[in-house]
Amino acid sequence: MEKTKHTGPIKLPKKPDPSLWVSKVPFGLGKIKPHHIRDTMKVVWENKDNLPYATRILTKGVCDGCALGVQGLHDQTLAGPHICTTRLNVLRLNTMKAMKPDILHADIDELRNMSSTELRKLGRIPYPLIRRPGERKFKRISWDEAMDTIADKIKSIDPKQYAFYLTSRGITNESYYVAAKVSRFLGTNNIDNASRICHSPSKTALTRSVGIGASSCNYLDWIGTDVLVFWGSVAANNQPVSTKYMYAAKRKGTKIIMINPYYEPSMDKYWVPSVPESALFGTKIADDVYQVNIGGDIAFMHGVMKHWFEMEEKEHGSAIDHSFVLEHVNGFEELREKVTAYDWAQLERTSGLSKERIGELAEILAKSTSGVFVWSMGLTQHRFGTDNISQVANLALLRGFLGRKHCGLMPIRGHSGVQGSGEMGADPFSLPGGAINEEGRKRVEEVWGFDIPEWQGDIVGVSLENALLPEEHERKLKLYYMSGGNFLETMPDPDFVKDCLENVDIRVHQDIIFNTSTFVDAKEAVIVLPAMTRYEQPGGGTSTSTERMVYFSPEIKGPRIGEARSEWEIYVDLAKRVKQEDSYLIDFKDAYAVRDEIALAAPNYNGIQHLKESGDLFQWGGAWLCEGGICPTADGKGNLIAVELPERRKPEGHFYVTTRRGKQFNSMIYGEKDPFNDADRYDVLMNKEDGKTHEIKEGDAIVVYNKYGSFNGRAKFVPIKSGNVEVHWPEGNPLIPKGVYEQFAGIPEYNTAVIVEKAETYYAQKDTKYVEKRVEELEMEIS
């Protein structure tokens, strides 16, 4: 690995290209689209009390939004400014003042009545707090009291009875690393992070298919590749500046394909604010859109490969890159057998696409000499997420789209910490630098100087469920230590999650703000610890982007929240209080010392120790992983995986539901209306024809329900694949079953079958029998 280095940013062409314009009418007047200038002014207004600090964060810091990666206002892909409204929206979290005491110590029910959006605006947590059973308000405590209470509890229980969780937003590699080390130092492997619920199958599948756990290529590879495929990814919404890269790609003749149940408007046309011609006239993004059924991707990809094998029968070499396959790939015959055994009718029915349409994509890919596949939660958040991603890898391996310019596999990350958290070992299956296996454990134990527990730690969903185990069970969760995160709004079945949160003895919320989970009771105490943002941490911090760039974000001068502390320092403090006698093993002088040790413990991160100034960065692994087709697997070859077609559990007349993001950044909602399609948070996106069949008109009040829960919304007709509906996340989470995890990566299933009915019908007949009967019917049909 690491033969070729990233070549750095390139320039956009100066002359406009009217053939890409959406319309000659400037600024998309009359069209439904975001208003970037208005949104920017709103953010300036919000930050008016702290504008110089806000400006320093934007110009010197590394973005704490998505994992596209940007240092200051510049990135490594394109010359010119890089900024988006997501970053501007998140900015306020860093510049807010502390919450006022009357809010901080308000009656708990008053706080419970607020939404996460309202809570986010209240301000930062200024000092440690505690609330015990029966108490109506949070009480101020000292850091010593707080940490001693947590440490005493940890000392009194088995290491399998406590767990750590770290979110993916804003947290630095240094904090992930120290948390990973501290949890093992204390004796527990129960540590997990937010990538478990977004991208864990990407890492699992890429490891088994090609031996890597990260994107194999760069955003630069998008620009000029023959074909750029977005599979279950709405990058225009979730990683907004990616649209500038898409614009650059279009200017180089790249064909952009979107595969999604919904014809996402933001991936169809976009007004890129930092590109004058695009800001004025818009840019047509997707050249073609394949509207696949929710959960129909494996069938679609089988269809593409089946078409290729049929092409090969007519003309050898017309679809498969045989020299690449021969030299670099295992499992060709097994895959061919599996794929050709499926009949077209089955693949068409499951994917929702005709043989002809599937063939069109197959031909495009077969004729392309280069290609980049980008995916996101549309592929990962399924009970067969790992198979979904291995299917994408199968396509790339058969076409030789790996390990060279303009080619690769890219799980695009939605949070700045998704890539780094696992690589730093804050994960029950990983240690810094790799998987937990004999070799990995030995390597890291040598650096750490203590033994790493050998039992398998639990994933976040299982840790939560463990809170409901009997008191004497060896894995009964008694203390949950969370760095950020809001399970009530991210995990399926919020009522169940609340039960779990209430059933731990002590819950620790280490955070910068309150969220709705903070107010759930606990059996002994809820403890809230004020954390610093990444820009406040003495000695700065690093984060790793989707394309494996490790960026240094310096400490930025500005106002501080009196008692807030660096997250990694809090973990060290805890470790020392629990095991005072061994505290020398867990001490770090400063953030530089943490980075020095990361370089030793995680060989890929050798180089992190030299990052000291604003603008310092490096890319681990070089420009392309698997360069020249040589994969870091046991035999150096990629593995084609013959995956099974998943069973579609949708009875006739029912719908598949999935969740989508509107004007929000992950679970943080920034607007009630999605500016791309005008949908509000309670609109149910459905196909017009399905509406007709069910006698539902646009705007009708409807109920979406199943045996897990119900969702009251309004019908909004959009171009979505018939038989599929989409609701916003997290509002739609009550429909999603609890405890269904993907078998390899442990991601929860976020899709399910539902009944859609007009509200008047549902409520007119809502005697228990009626609902029970329908739900029983559904249970029988899908079980």
Ligand code: SF4
């Ligand atoms: S696209 Fe992502 S990395 Fe870039 S500014 Fe926006 S949130 Fe930050």
